[in-house]
Amino acid sequence: MADNQAVRLEQVSRCYAAATSAAVRALDEISVVFERTTFTAIMGPSxxxxxxxxxxxxxxxxxxxGRVVVDDVDLGPLSEKALTELRRDRIGFIFQAFNLLGALSAEQNVGLPLRLAGRRPDSAEVRAALAQVGLGERAGHLPSQMSGGQQQRVAIARALITRPKVLFADEPTGALDSSSSRTVLKLLRTLVDEQGQTTIMVTHDPVAASYADRVVFLVDGRITDEMRQPTAQGVAEHMALLEADTATARVGGGE
Structure with a gap:
């Protein structure tokens, strides 16, 4: 049912020019649906x-x-300006490297998306976002005064301040130790369970993937399989098989 689809990709392909070889086909006619209020992990070999x-x-x-539809909006016909506005209003993005501005406090970093949208951040709203990620008392701290896990939680609050329809996370625990990773993953899980926050996460970590409702597996730009209610062991075993198959295919193909 389309009403329950937060993001839909239809026959999506993407190629990149390569200086020393033929173009690289990063995505090969991918079709996939991400339902609202769910947590999906995307995994695959390098x-x-x-x-x-x-x-x-x-x-x-x-x-x-191909076609990409986000929150019932087809991205294809949008101008760059309209696409920028849609990302600003309906999409949150979390990066592995946090991407906080070092000269700004946690509170200022969280309010930045609102300033960029021409809105004056409401201090109570910003502090509520920080409290939501367990950092209500760190509003005045600079990134350098916080641990990596705390910085990533500030980045999550920044992504949530615009109340996005979809939260995208690219290796959000890749730069964190195991304890900080668990804190961030539990937070992402709680956002889905308690606030219905649709979340799509790329990860290489089977433990991180086990926090999701569903894991989608990619190989050579194509979806090969998916797993519902994943466990860390089940994901690790499936990834080991995929990586072994990929290595065998490359040897067989003379790569």
Whole structure:
């Protein structure tokens, strides 16, 4: 049912020019639906197209062919200005590297998307967003005064301040230790369960993937399988098989 679809990709392909070889086909006619109020992890061997899928789904990159629909809006016909406005109003994005501005406090970093949209941040709203991620008492701290896990939670609050329809996360725990990773993953899970926040996450970590409702597996730009109610062990075993198959295929193909 389309009403329950937060993001839909239809026959999406994306190629990149390569200086030393033929063009690289990062996505190969991918069709997939991400339902509202669910948490999906995207996994696959290195070079499988995970980040490209996330970027196309979030409107950060335009596919060469196919259709991307976010919150019932077809991204294809949108001008760059309209696409920027849609990303600003309906999409939140979390990066592995946090991307906080070092000269700004946590409160100022969280309010930045509102300032960029021409709105004056409401201090109570910003502090509520920080409290939501467990950092209500750190509003005045600079990024350098916080741990990596705390910085990522500030980045999550910043992504949530515009109340996005979809939250995209690209390796959100990739730069964190295991304890900080668990804190961030529990927070993402809570946002889905308690606030209905649709979340789509790229990860290489089976433990991180086990927090999701569903794992979608990519190989060479194509979706090969998916797993519902994943466990860390089940995901790790499936990834080991995919990586072994990929390595065998490359050897067999003379790569």
């Amino acid at each position: 070079g499988s197209g995970k980040s490209t899928l996330l970027q196309c789904a979030a409107g950060l990159d335009r596919p060469d062919s």
